[in-house]
Amino acid sequence: MIAIESLTRKYGGLNAVDNVSFTAEPGRVTGFLGPNGAGKSTTMRILVGLTKATEGRTTILGRSYADLPNPGREVGVLLDASAQHAGRTGREILTIAQRTMGLPSSRVAAMLEQVSLTSSEADRRVRNYSLGMRQRLGIATALIGDPQVLILDEPANGLDPAGIRWMRDLLRGYANDGGTVLLSSHLLHEIEVIADDLVVIGRGRIVASGTKASLLQQAGTTVRASSGLADLEAALRSNGFDANPVPEGGLRTSADPELVGKLALAVGVALSELRTADGAGLEDMFLELTADTQREGAVA
Numbered sequence: 001m002i003a004i005e006s007l008t009r010k011y012g013g014l015n016a017v018d019n020v021s022f023t024a025e026p027g028r029v030t031g032f033l034g035p036n037g038a039g040k041s042t043t044m045r046i047l048v049g050l051t052k053a054t055e056g057r058t059t060i061l062g063r064s065y066a067d068l069p070n071p072g073r074e075v076g077v078l079l080d081a082s083a084q085h086a087g088r089t090g091r092e093i094l095t096i097a098q099r100t101m102g103l104p105s106s107r108v109a110a111m112l113e114q115v116s117l118t119s120s121e122a123d124r125r126v127r128n129y130s131l132g133m134r135q136r137l138g139i140a141t142a143l144i145g146d147p148q149v150l151i152l153d154e155p156a157n158g159l160d161p162a163g164i165r166w167m168r169d170l171l172r173g174y175a176n177d178g179g180t181v182l183l184s185s186h187l188l189h190e191i192e193v194i195a196d197d198l199v200v201i202g203r204g205r206i207v208a209s210g211t212k213a214s215l216l217q218q219a220g221t222t223v224r225a226s227s228g229l230a231d232l233e234a235a236l237r238s239n240g241f242d243a244n245p246v247p248e249g250g251l252r253t254s255a256d257p258e259l260v261g262k263l264a265l266a267v268g269v270a271l272s273e274l275r276t277a278d279g280a281g282l283e284d285m286f287l288e289l290t291a292d293t294q295r296e297g298a299v300a
């Protein structure tokens, strides 16, 4: 279990993290989602004691990171896969972690196998690793102490589609065995498949959080038409439903698709798209929630 309570981190006049509170629960994968610069890495760095909070507190398994007696045995951390010592081999990096944590030497080979790094890859220097191989090695280092909690910052970076699938399965299995997983991404589609819970952050503030199922429900129905949207919006509102424009044209509404179709017919609007809450609806909601925090418009 990870708990973040009223966390604020200021850099000069900037609130990089602004009064953030949420928990990540055992047995669940919590996706920490937000556009570039939203405050995800800062929050994670504070969690593992690399950055100081200006206000608020964070705990892992009920204690601050600094108070964990053998942190690697309790929490596995992957913040920046490129930060590994480039002159060491993957096997050396894992061996150092194994010795530091007082683990049996057999853990090194077991971890290499778990992340599918071959013996010859393990004996190559990290400077010759692809980013995907560094991510695998980083995940192996995070898992070597058999921790109950995993904190991963953008772990899918550099992985190919098969690698992303592999990581999802690994994290799903880990959470199913009772582990707590907090993973960040700026790409909704990367974590919506795996996350049970989502915490959405924009400009340092939490803009939405909850189970994926509840957020999907809030995402409602998305409807598009090449003309007449204003009439449809008015009809929805006069029937007591929300109707809000979404990026790239269209409306998102709390009315169910069948009703939206009937109202569209009644006001003579030909629809080009009508769909119920799904990943795309969630994406519309994510873009809308973080619209004023985007640098380049779309994120996914």
Ligand SMILES: Nc1ncnc2c1ncn2[C@@H]1O[C@H](COP(=O)(O)OP(=O)(O)OP(=O)(O)O)[C@@H](O)[C@H]1O
Pocket (backbone or CB within 6 Å): 011, 014, 016, 034, 035, 036, 037, 038, 039, 040, 041, 042, 043, 186
């Ligand atoms: N050491 C620092 N000094 C000054 N500003 C910082 C520092 N670290 C982070 N920031 C700022 O804090 C804000 C949040 O950054 P952070 O790296 O936490 O975002 P992020 O959500 O992880 O983004 P990304 O997806 O791009 O990694 C940004 O505006 C960033 O420029």
